[in-house]
Amino acid sequence: KQEVTQIPxxxxxxxGENLVLNCSFTDSAIYNLQWFRQDPxxxxxxxxxxxxxxxxxxxGRLNASLDKSSGRSTLYIAASQPGDxxxxxxxxxxxxxxxxxxxxxxxxxxxIQP
Amino acid sequence: DVxxxxxxxxxxxxxxxxxxxxxVQDMDHENMxxxxxxxxxxxxxxxxxxxxxxxxxGDIPEGYSVSREKKERFSLILESAxxxxxxxxxxxxxxGPGIPYEQYFGPGTRLTVT
Numbered sequence: 001k002q003e004v005t006q007i008p009x010x011x012x013x014x015x016g017e018n019l020v021l022n023c024s025f026t027d028s029a030i031y032n033l034q035w036f037r038q039d040p041x042x043x044x045x046x047x048x049x050x051x052x053x054x055x056x057x058x059x060g061r062l063n064a065s066l067d068k069s070s071g072r073s074t075l076y077i078a079a080s081q082p083g084d085x086x087x088x089x090x091x092x093x094x095x096x097x098x099x100x101x102x103x104x105x106x107x108x109x110x111x112i113q114p
Numbered sequence: 115d116v117x118x119x120x121x122x123x124x125x126x127x128x129x130x131x132x133x134x135x136x137x138v139q140d141m142d143h144e145n146m147x148x149x150x151x152x153x154x155x156x157x158x159x160x161x162x163x164x165x166x167x168x169x170x171x172g173d174i175p176e177g178y179s180v181s182r183e184k185k186e187r188f189s190l191i192l193e194s195a196x197x198x199x200x201x202x203x204x205x206x207x208x209x210g211p212g213i214p215y216e217q218y219f220g221p222g223t224r225l226t227v228t
Contacts, residue, residue: 043118044202044219056152089157091217102217104157 023090137205144210
């Protein structure tokens with residue numbers, strides 16, 4: 001069964017810093033991996049989807065990398081802003097049978113101080 | 115833009131009541147999912163559906179059932195609500211299997227069972 005770990009669990013940094021959020025997963029047989037953002041009390045917003053054949057995917061100030069063989073993904077946020085404060089979740093999608101849904105990490109709670 | 119809507123943002127029910135949570139998507143997606151999210155446990159898959167009238171159990175189906183009579187609508191049913199079903203419930207949809215799809219989430223329903 002896929003297990004997903006996100007480190008750190010929480011992070012507080014001053015505005016303007018570049019930061020890296022880490023995600024590791026135990027089963028490398030994945031189709032793709034999705035990064036989400038969740039604001040308090042709200043649903044999830046998809047940020048980036050990176051295919052298993054890709055190494056990187058970029059959207060604005062966000063860059064996600066994937067090293068499938070080692071079971072790791074990182075989300076890089078450039079020039080952080082207070083509006084980036086949220087919980088960030090990674091979710092690899094497995095290629096095996098079963099749920100066909102995503103397996104979620106518990107997230108990194110990010111606070112950007114003005 | 116894909117839109118996933120959930121019938122209620124907040125719901126308070128009494129123990130033993132039958133509870134219906136409704137989810138509607140407007141993008142003709144094949145797949146729909148129900149998750150619950152609890153502090154420290156993350157998101158867990160309850161049920162999912164690949165097509166109309168189809169349903170599959172996720173990781174924690176006990177105490178729940180689902181209905182999918184129309185492609186755009188996926189309902190989660192708590193047959194007899196209990197206090198341990200107090201949680202945030204999230205619905206999601208995606209285009210279909212075999213395609214590098216993203217999951218899109220609704221805003222969530224925070225259910226309190228007293």
